[in-house]
Amino acid sequence: MHNEENNEKKSTMNPCEQLDEETLFMVSQTFKALSDTTRIRILHLLSQRECSVNEIAEELSLLQTTVSHQLRFLKNLRLVKFRRAGTTLYYSQDDQHVMDLLQQAIHHACHD
Numbered sequence: 001m002h003n004e005e006n007n008e009k010k011s012t013m014n015p016c017e018q019l020d021e022e023t024l025f026m027v028s029q030t031f032k033a034l035s036d037t038t039r040i041r042i043l044h045l046l047s048q049r050e051c052s053v054n055e056i057a058e059e060l061s062l063l064q065t066t067v068s069h070q071l072r073f074l075k076n077l078r079l080v081k082f083r084r085a086g087t088t089l090y091y092s093q094d095d096q097h098v099m100d101l102l103q104q105a106i107h108h109a110c111h112d
């Protein structure tokens with residue numbers, strides 16, 4: 001996806017000085033991921049523990065198809081990962097930055 005020249009440029013650039021198109025897109029995708037109440041509930045649960053699709057559906061009273069759909073979305077953004085145990089997939093959070101953002105937003109929603 002990136003050539004070496006681009007990577008070199010990126011690593012020496014202060015990330016706050018200039019937002020290139022790719023960075024802007026990824027930032028907007030991050031907030032998009034956090035802009036849906038179902039995804040927020042799933043991410044919050046996975047920030048606490050690893051869960052199978054069944055466990056997420058049961059814990060949050062959601063349809064399994066809904067959970068699977070949202071997990072695919074979150075997996076594409078590399079915000080969750082899974083491991084396979086037999087026929088069961090166990091999902092967990094895969095990005096501490098975004099978990100920190102979520103935690104900040106929850107604190108913001110709850111403070112006076």
Ligand SMILES: [Zn+2]
Pocket residue numbers: 107108109111
């Ligand atoms: Zn606040």
